Amino acid sequence: xxxxxxxxxxxxxxxxxxxxxxxxxxxxxxxxxxxxxxxxxxxxxxxxxxxxxxxxxxxxxxxxxxxxxxxxxxxxxxxxxxxxxxxxxxxxxxxxxxxxxxxxxxxxxxxxxxxxxxxxxxxxxxxxxxxxxxxxxxxxxxxxxxxxxxxxxxxxxxxxxxxxxxxxxxxxxxxxxxxxxxxxxxxxxxxxxxxxxxxxxxxxxxxxxxxxxxxxxxxxxxxxxxxxxxxxxxxxxxxxxxxxxxxxxxxxxxxxxxxxxxxxxxxxxxxxxxxxxxxxxxxxxxxxxxxxxxxxxxxxxxxxxxxxxxxxxxxxxxxxxxxxxxxxxxxxxxxxxxxxxxxxxxxxxxxxxxxxxxxxxxxxxxxxxxxxxxxxxxxxxxxxxxxxxxxxxxxxxxxxxxxxxxxxxxxxxxxxxxxxxxxxxxxxxxxxxxxxxxxxxxxxxxxxxxxxxxxxxxxxxxxxxxxxxxxxxxxxxxxxxxxxxxxxxxxxxxxxxxxxxxxxxxxxxxxxxxxxxxxxxxxxxxxxxxxxxxxxxxxxxxxxxxxxxxxxxxxxxxxxxxxxxxxxxx
RNA sequence: CGGGGUGUAGCGCAGUCUGGUAGCGCACCUGCUUUGGGAGCAGGGGGUCGGAGGUUCGAAUCCUCUCGCCCCGACCA
Numbered sequence: 238x239x240x241x242x243x244x245x246x247x248x249x250x251x252x253x254x255x256x257x258x259x260x261x262x263x264x265x266x267x268x269x270x271x272x273x274x275x276x277x278x279x280x281x282x283x284x285x286x287x288x289x290x291x292x293x294x295x296x297x298x299x300x301x302x303x304x305x306x307x308x309x310x311x312x313x314x315x316x317x318x319x320x321x322x323x324x325x326x327x328x329x330x331x332x333x334x335x336x337x338x339x340x341x342x343x344x345x346x347x348x349x350x351x352x353x354x355x356x357x358x359x360x361x362x363x364x365x366x367x368x369x370x371x372x373x374x375x376x377x378x379x380x381x382x383x384x385x386x387x388x389x390x391x392x393x394x395x396x397x398x399x400x401x402x403x404x405x406x407x408x409x410x411x412x413x414x415x416x417x418x419x420x421x422x423x424x425x426x427x428x429x430x431x432x433x434x435x436x437x438x439x440x441x442x443x444x445x446x447x448x449x450x451x452x453x454x455x456x457x458x459x460x461x462x463x464x465x466x467x468x469x470x471x472x473x474x475x476x477x478x479x480x481x482x483x484x485x486x487x488x489x490x491x492x493x494x495x496x497x498x499x500x501x502x503x504x505x506x507x508x509x510x511x512x513x514x515x516x517x518x519x520x521x522x523x524x525x526x527x528x529x530x531x532x533x534x535x536x537x538x539x540x541x542x543x544x545x546x547x548x549x550x551x552x553x554x555x556x557x558x559x560x561x562x563x564x565x566x567x568x569x570x571x572x573x574x575x576x577x578x579x580x581x582x583x584x585x586x587x588x589x590x591x592x593x594x595x596x597x598x599x600x601x602x603x604x605x606x607x608x609x610x611x612x613x614x615x616x617x618x619x620x621x622x623x624x625x626x627x628x629x630x631x632x633x634x635x636x637x638x639x640x641x642x643x644x645x646x647x648x649x650x651x652x653x654x655x656x657x658x659x660x661x662x663x664x665x666x667x668x669x670x671x672x673x674x675x676x677x678x679x680x681x682x683x684x685x686x687x688x689x690x691x692x693x694x695x696x697x698x699x700x701x702x703x704x705x706x707x708x709x710x711x712x713x714x715x716x717x718x719x720x721x722x723x724x725x726x727x728x729x730x731x732x733x734x735x736x737x738x739x740x741x742x743x744x745x746x747x748x749x750x751x752x753x754x755x756x757x758x759x760x761x762x763x764x765x766x767x768x769x770x771x772x773x774x775x776x777x778x779x780x781x782x783x784x785x786x787x788x789x790x791x792x793x794x795x796x797x798x799x800x801x802x803x804x805x806x807x
Numbered sequence: 808c809g810g811g812g813u814g815u816a817g818c819g820c821a822g823u824c825u826g827g828u829a830g831c832g833c834a835c836c837u838g839c840u841u842u843g844g845g846a847g848c849a850g851g852g853g854g855u856c857g858g859a860g861g862u863u864c865g866a867a868u869c870c871u872c873u874c875g876c877c878c879c880g881a882c883c884a
Contacts, residue, residue, distance in 0.1 A: 249833060249845065250819045254877055274876070329883070346884085380808085380882060388884095434884095446884090553882085647884065679884075697844095715843055749844040756844085767843060777843095 238708070240742040244281045247754050257453045259690035260385025262699050266758045268707070275382025275390030279683075282758065285707035285738075286686050287393065291372050293424050293704060294395045294680060301417040303368040303397050308350045310374055314340030316349035320658045325550075331378045343376040348655050348677060351398040355673070356661035362402045365663060365673065368410055370397035372682065386683035387643060387691075388455070397678040402665065404652075407674045411443075411650055414678045418447050418646050421680070425689055426702040430642070432458045432467035435541050436649055443650040447680075448642030449688040458642045459624050463635035471541045474620050475628035475637060485592040485606050490574070493594070493603040499569035501534045504603065508594070511535070516587065516595045518571045520564055520578065523549040527563045529571075529578040531595070533586045536622040543582065546619050566598030573613035574604050583609070583616035643688040644681075651675040699759030700782050703805030708740040710798060711760040715748045715767035724776065725766040728791055735799050756781065761805060762798055 246267040254271075255261035263269045268283030279287055295305065314332070317323035322330075323342075331343040344350070351369060359365065372395045382390045397414065401407040415431065422429040427449050434446040446469055448458050459473040460466070468474070498504040505512040515534035520527060525547060532538050544552045560568050564576060572595035573581050587593075593607040609615050626639045655661065656672040665671055686705060693700045703709060710732060714725035722743075729741040740760065742751050748767075755763055765777045765786075775788040778798055789797065 246817090246834095247845095248818060253819070256878090327883085377884075379884095381878095381880095383877095394884095644884070681884090713843095717842085747842055747844090747846065749842090749846080751845095752843075753845045765843080769843080 238740050240740055240744050243740065245754075245758075246280075247757055255385070257384045257387065257691065258694055259387060259453075259687040262690055262694060262757070262759075263385055263687065266699060269386065275379060275388070277386065277389060277391070282707045283686075286701075286705050287682060289705045289707075290425070290682050290686050291393075291395075293421055294372065294682065297417045297421050297424075298370050298395070298397060301368070301413050303370045303399075305371060306369050307371050307373060308344070308347050308354070310344050310376070311341050312344050312347075312350055314342060316353055316659075317342055320349050320352075320655055322349070329377050329379065331376050344373075345375055345377040346679070347371070347373075347396055348398065348651070348675075349659070352655045352659045352661045352675070355398075355400050356656075356659060359400065359673075360663055362663050362665050366399060366401040366406050366410060368397060368399040368414075370395060370678070384453070384455075384687075386687040387453075389683065392684065393682040395680040395682060399676040399678070400656075400661075401674040401676070402663065402671070404650075404674055407650055407652075407676050411648065411676050414648055414676070415445060418648065418678075418680065422447060422449070422645065422685070424704055425685065426693070426704075427645075427685070427689060428692060429645070430458065430460060430467050430640075432460075432469050432642075433472055434469045434647065435472045435545070442652050445648050446644050447646035447648075448640075449645050449685070449692065450640050450642050451688060451691040452641055453691050454641035454643040456642050456644050458640050459628075459637045460640060461630040461633065461635050461637055464630060464633040466630050466632045466637075468624075470623050470639070471539065473624040473637070474631045475624045476631055476634060485608075487606045490607055490612050491605045492597065493605050494601060495570075495597075495603045496601040498601070498603075504594075505534065510594075514592075514594065516572075516590075516593055518573065518596050520555040520560070520571060521552050522555050522563075523547060523552040525549050526580070527555065527578045528552075529564070529573060529576055529581045530621055531573060531581065531583040531587060531616060532622050533584060536584065536586065536625075538584075538621055539623040542619075543621050546582065546617075546621070547580075564598065566596065567600050570596045570598060570600055570602060572596030572598055572604060572607075573609075573616070574598065574607055576613065581614050581616040582621055583618050584621040585618050586622065588618050643684065643691065645685045645688055646678075646680040648678040649676065651677055694759070697753070698757035701759045701761050703761050703802065706738075706759070706761050708760055709738045709802045709805070710762045710764060711740045711742055711755050711758075713742045713748075713751050713755060713763060713765045715751070715765055717745065718768045718771075721766050721768055721771055724771060724791060725764075728764055728766065728776065728795060731795055732798070735795075737799060737802050756784075762801060764794060764798060 248265045251261055252264050255264055267280055269277045271277055333341050375394050376391050379390050382388055399410045429447055429449045431445045431447050434444045436444045457470040459468055495504055495507055498507050501512050501517050512534035517532050517534045519530045519538045530538055530543055564571050575598055594605050595607050597603045627636045630637050653672040656675055661673050662670045689702055690699050712725055712729045714721055732739040759781055761781050763779050774790055776791050776794050777786050777788050778794045779786045
């Protein structure tokens with residue numbers, strides 16, 4: 238491809254709303270263009286990277302034994318009512334009506350359609366297991382889209398769904414898919430880690446997320462440097478720590494006058510105690526009624542863990558306006574003694590605690606020496622806080638590390654949630670009708686490409702991993718000298734013949750402009766043909782990542798570049 | 808959904824307070840010079856100032872309504 242005939246529009250100035258590196262560079266390099274909030278055009282350069290990513294994913298999915306199909310992006314509401322998600326999914330689900338006023342959705346995911354497809358086509362255990370995937374545009378009406386392709390509303394996703402007769406069969410496919418995911422990210426040279434995850438809206442039993450490690454990641458993951466335990470902090474458990482437990486110097490519940498101490502830090506400062514010695518009380522409104530959660534004063538409650546423990550459909554922090562009537566005490570002085578909440582939970586870090594300093598449910602008042610079971614109902618203990626750096630690993634006790642990551646893939650063992658709701662069944666060997674056991678496997682195509690940029694760039698632009706670079710090589714002609722143009726053209730043609738993805742920068746531009754553009758777009762390899770070195774029969778080549786220039790005769794450079802591309806692809 | 812901002816040329820911005828011929832930089836076009844890391848000079852094209860209504864002799868500017876977008880928070884694969 239010749240640059241002069243290709244559609245590339247690089248920007249010298251940074252669009253004002255670009256927040257993260259990948260978004261800024263993709264916009265500047267002319268890969269994407271924003272059309273509306275969270276909705277982008279993939280310009281030719283960007284599309285090439287997207288398509289290369291898709292090709293890698295297809296290759297690995299096919300290798301893993303999955304069959305590609307393509308489902309509609311517009312789906313009838315009936316299917317979503319059948320699964321129950323028409324009610325449950327919320328505003329993120331884009332609902333639309335057709336001319337007959339019938340309800341449809343623009344698919345954010347495809348469990349319903351695939352389950353509908355499979356239940357019609359498959360009736361016998363002989364036809365199972367089966368694994369189907371598609372690469373397709375989804376729409377999720379995110380509250381706040383941001384970060385370009387990393388959190389768009391419209392995005393391209395690979396989603397696969399597997400159907401089985403048994404959980405063991407699902408486990409096998411799950412492992413095969415997990416390996417396929419690792420291969421995919423490995424092929425893109427992405428520094429990634431699979432972690433245990435919460436199943437969220439999709440549901441199911443086990444689930445892993447694939448995280449690309451990057452500063453700009455929206456998720457935090459814990460990782461054990463010793464045993465490789467990894468988990469999203471939403472989910473991560475750590476051993477409970479039974480640290481410096483103070484004995485209670487009194488056996489009698491005592492009132493503590495604590496004027497003007499709204500926050501846990503205020504109380505700690507007033508009593509001259511570290512907040513870890515205090516107990517923080519959180520109150521949530523849920524569909525099961527108000528729930529009180531007690532955690533160590535220096536820890537943050539983890540709403541996902543709490544919600545999962547309760548089995549609640551919805552849950553949110555109790556609003557200020559309803560606080561007093563619900564708990565019987567003012568905000569800032571809430572505590573379990575005399576509470577109106579039906580259920581009281583406590584984080585397992587409090588299990589061995591002897592001295593409980595808690596809110597008094599009255600303004601400017603706390604209690605000291607409170608005893609669970611005596612002064613307030615014995616709480617339900619469990620893991621209700623978010624793990625932090627240095628917590629002991631749940632498996633081996635080693636201090637955990639915390640990283641930021643971008644969730645590029647998420648795989649789930651769904652079990653029979655959808656197959657039961659939608660009667661997707663098969664007849665087993667004994668003629669018994671059983672629900673199929675399902676798995677589902679998502680992978681964000683655009684997000685993966687963006688995360689590659691987050692991991693690999695410098696001040697001047699993108700540094701593409703070879704397999705997803707829009708072009709593998711750029712040939713830059715320097716100057717209008719006839720011999721230069723002739724040699725550059727020959728080099729370009731020969732690379733094409735070798736099957737290399739090469740862009741020939743044949744524009745009538747100054748060298749500086751061409752080099753800056755090449756660095757910005759980030760072609761892994763560059764060949765520059767200029768009059769000075771050509772006078773000695775030499776041309777120049779360099780890698781984008783270190784820019785170290787090497788000279789050689791054209792045929793020699795060609796051979797080296799072809800070799801470097803092949804090495805970069807394998 | 809709550810709070811805060813912002814909308815002026817393809818991109819980045821000034822002008823709005825104090826109403827009076829719509830500006831600057833980048834990009835684009837023409838010419839000359841220049842040519843190994845985003846050139847210089849000269850000339851040029853491009854705007855119903857987000858939209859609707861109002862006040863006024865006169866509105867980018869003041870008033871009312873509306874829409875889009877951005878940031879923070881809450882929420883969420």
